[in-house]
Amino acid sequence: MEKIIIKGGNRLFGTVKVEGAKNAVLPVIAATLMASTGISKIYNVPALADVYTIKDVLKHLNAKVTLEKNQLTVNATRPLLTEAPLEYVTKMRASVLVLGPLLARYGHAKVAMPGGCAIGSRPIDLHLKGFEALGANVHVGNGYVEVYANKPLKGAKVYLDVPSVGATENIMMAATLAKGKTIIENAAKEPEIVDLANFLNKMGARVIGAGTETIKIIGVEQLKGVEHTVIADRIEAGTYMAAAALTGGNVLVEGAEIDHCRAIVSKFEEMGVTVMPEPNGIRVIGPEKLKPVDIKTLPYPGFPTDMQSQMMTLMLKAEGTSIVTETVFENRFMHVEEFRRMNADMKIEGRSVIIKGDRELQGAEVQATDLRAGASLVLLGLIAEGYTRVTELKHIDRGYVGLVEKLRTLGADIERVDEATQITTEEPVEKVSSL
Ligand SMILES: CC(=O)N[C@H]1[C@@H](OP(=O)(O)OP(=O)(O)OC[C@H]2O[C@@H](n3ccc(=O)[nH]c3=O)[C@H](O)[C@@H]2O)O[C@H](CO)[C@@H](O)[C@@H]1O
Ligand SMILES: C=C(OP(=O)(O)O)C(=O)O
Numbered sequence: 138m139e140k141i142i143i144k145g146g147n148r149l150f151g152t153v154k155v156e157g158a159k160n161a162v163l164p165v166i167a168a169t170l171m172a173s174t175g176i177s178k179i180y181n182v183p184a185l186a187d188v189y190t191i192k193d194v195l196k197h198l199n200a201k202v203t204l205e206k207n208q209l210t211v212n213a214t215r216p217l218l219t220e221a222p223l224e225y226v227t228k229m230r231a232s233v234l235v236l237g238p239l240l241a242r243y244g245h246a247k248v249a250m251p252g253g254c255a256i257g258s259r260p261i262d263l264h265l266k267g268f269e270a271l272g273a274n275v276h277v278g279n280g281y282v283e284v285y286a287n288k289p290l291k292g293a294k295v296y297l298d299v300p301s302v303g304a305t306e307n308i309m310m311a312a313t314l315a316k317g318k319t320i321i322e323n324a325a326k327e328p329e330i331v332d333l334a335n336f337l338n339k340m341g342a343r344v345i346g347a348g349t350e351t352i353k354i355i356g357v358e359q360l361k362g363v364e365h366t367v368i369a370d371r372i373e374a375g376t377y378m379a380a381a382a383l384t385g386g387n388v389l390v391e392g393a394e395i396d397h398c399r400a401i402v403s404k405f406e407e408m409g410v411t412v413m414p415e416p417n418g419i420r421v422i423g424p425e426k427l428k429p430v431d432i433k434t435l436p437y438p439g440f441p442t443d444m445q446s447q448m449m450t451l452m453l454k455a456e457g458t459s460i461v462t463e464t465v466f467e468n469r470f471m472h473v474e475e476f477r478r479m480n481a482d483m484k485i486e487g488r489s490v491i492i493k494g495d496r497e498l499q500g501a502e503v504q505a506t507d508l509r510a511g512a513s514l515v516l517l518g519l520i521a522e523g524y525t526r527v528t529e530l531k532h533i534d535r536g537y538v539g540l541v542e543k544l545r546t547l548g549a550d551i552e553r554v555d556e557a558t559q560i561t562t563e564e565p566v567e568k569v570s571s572l
Contacts, residue, residue, distance in 0.1 A: 139555050141527040141541055143518030145500060148423075149386035149547035155374045155393050155418075156538050157181035157207070157367035159188075160443075161329040164306045165336050165367060166191050167234035169211040170200060171242050171314065172340060175362030179209040182367060186534040190229045194221050198235070211362070217242070223249035223280065229535070230254060233261055234303065236284060237310035240273055244286040250277060255507040256442075257466035267295045267308030271315050292317035292356055300325040300350070300436045306333055312354040313342040319354040326350060327437040328397045332368045339363040371397040372443040373537060374419065376512050378402075379447040380544060381421040382410040383454060384519050388547060391418040400440040401448075404430055408451060429457035429494055434465050446472045446513035453481050454520060455494035462489045472510035475503040479514075479521055500525040508536035515540065519549055 162182055169177040182188060182204065192209070195202045198221065201212040219239045225232045226249040239246035253259055261282070265275045268284045270293040276283045292315050295308055305325040310333075312319035324330070326348055334347030340363050343355040374393035381388035382405055395402065395414040402412045402419070407430045411422040429452060434442040442465040452459035453476070463469045473483050473490055478501045482493040500523035505511025511533035518525030527533075530553070533540060541553045 138528060138557060139530050139553065141515055141530060141533070141551065141553050143500075143515060143525045143527070144550040145498075145519055145521040145523065145525065147519070147548050147550055148384045149381050149388055149519070149544070149549060151547045152389040152391050153377045153543050153547055154391045155369045155377070156183035158329060158332070158370035159183060159185055159536050160302070160327070160372075161332040162367045163187060163191055163231045164234050164310070164329065164333045165365060166195065166209065166211070167238050168310055168333065168336060168340070169362065170195065170198065170213050170217060170235060170238040171310065171360045172211070172213050172362035173242065173359050174214060177211040177213070177362040178364040179211070180207065180364070180366040182207050182209045183370065183538050185536060185538060186531070187229050187231065187536070190225060191232065194225045194232055194235060197221060197225070198239075213362070219243050219245045220247040221249070226251050230259060231303070233264065234307060236264065236268070236282075237307035240268060240284050240286065241290065241311045241314040244290070245284070247281055247283040250280055250282045255471050256469040261303070263297050263299070263301045263304035264307045267304060267321070268311055270295045271308075271311055271319065290315035292319040292354070294320045294322065296322040297324060299323075302327050302330065305330055305352070309334065309344060309347070309352060309354060310337070312356065313337055313344065313360060315356040317356055319356070321352040321354070322350065324350055324352045325436060328368060328371065336363070336365045339365060368397070369394050371401075372441065372509070374398060375401045375441070375444045376447050376516070376537070377543070378405065378412070378419065378421045379451060380516055380519060380547070382408070382423040382427070383451055383516055385423040385425060386547070387420070387422045389415060389418050389420045393419040395419055400438060401444055404432055404440065404448065408455060427451055427455040427494070429455040429459040431460045433462040436465065442466055442469060443509055445469060446509045447516060449476065449483075449490070449492060450513050450516040452492040453494050453496070453498060453517065457494060459492045459494065460489055461492065464488065471506035472513060475506065475510065475514055476517065478503055479517055479525065497522060499523060502526045502528070505529040505532040508532045512537060512540065515544070515551070519544070
């Protein structure tokens with residue numbers, strides 16, 4: 138079994154480089170399916186398990202895809218299939234993002250219905266509501282969801298009950314080739330939505346207002362392949378910022394975009410962390426003592442749920458009591474049990490966790506329950522007494538490229554091993570993606 142083993146106690150110093158954003162690159166890659174002419178070239182593509190999964194989905198659909206040194210090339214000009222089987226959706230929920238593009242281009246798409254996951258039930262009702270508003274029929278049965286249009290999609294007004302990131306992206310993509318004007322109200326405002334809109338507009342789409350709660354899409358006849366550089370991953374950046382703050386270190390998180398990290402930065406500052414924007418990134422200097430703080434996760438520009446568990450690691454070191462309230466996903470506290478195995482004093486009360494800080498944390502054998510939980514257990518290992526062994530690394534590989542190497546370069550005592558063979562196994566992304 139593969140494990141990450143960390144010996145706690147080292148402060149982190151130096152520079153760490155942030156990759157392209159997982160949550161931006163996945164919808165952008167899905168959108169390349171709509172390019173009926175030309176080749177799409179996507180730069181700054183992180184070599185993540187999720188990227189290999191979506192690449193496999195595109196290949197299955199008959200697109201020609203190559204990934205070389207962070208550059209992904211997609212030729213989707215030959216006829217495509219419109220059905221993605223279960224194996225891809227179980228590996229990665231974001232596989233449902235091919236629904237919008239295929240519906241737009243072919244009037245038909247079918248994917249396995251995604252189930253819940255470790256952070257909540259995660260329905261796709263709002264995606265489907267949007268497709269129906271554009272004139273598509275939706276059929277759910279035998280574990281699949283099928284969307285089809287008997288006549289061309291027609292622009293419409295769609296109000297989202299919650300500003301879902303995935304629903305906004307899927308509806309935005311479907312609407313690019315619909316006749317007339319679509320308006321998405323209460324749209325998600327995440328930077329990844331803006332990145333997707335920028336890519337679609339380069340492809341020839343007319344998307345206006347991405348980044349605000351009202352997005353207008355004027356349908357066009359066809360889209361073409363173009364070049365695009367994906368934005369930096371604000372959650373990966375936040376994770377390394379947390380590592381620096383937690384260990385009392387001094388780290389430059391290179392490539393991190395301060396404008397996308399405002400909520401994170403503001404909470405770090407409340408805790409007494411020094412955060413300095415520099416021309417090529419964000420410098421974080423951890424104090425000797427952290428102050429307690431309360432956070433509530435919210436859609437962007439609120440505090441991101443994807444940084445919730447990493448923030449808890451800082452709270453565990455703070456002098457006093459902090460409270461985390463999770464409002465985005467109904468079940469994103471699975472990591473609390475694992476933190477407790479490391480002697481953390483945490484109590485779940487409904488949608489909140491009360492965290493008593495400043496207690497000695499102890500190394501233990503713990504399991505990553507989702508990708509951010511996995512990264513957070515590694516963070517906690519950096520300050521725990523003795524050795525921490527983190528298992529279920531497939532989750533971490535979905536969202537972090539070279540986590541172990543990057544932390545080691547900053548001075549952490551950390552390695553990744555396969556205990557069955559006692560071989561150090563670093564960067565196994567391709568292997569994991571084929572599990
Ligand atoms: C690949 C990707 O970009 N993943 C991100 C995306 O996930 P994802 O796009 O799945 O998250 P959503 O924004 O859709 O989910 C937000 C909330 O809306 C609910 N909901 C969503 C869709 C729907 O049809 N019905 C419904 O009720 C969800 O259950 C959840 O409670 O945004 C999340 C919220 O910032 C992040 O944690 C994920 O990292
Ligand atoms: C929840 C996350 O991603 P996904 O939606 O891909 O599961 C995440 O990135 O923390």
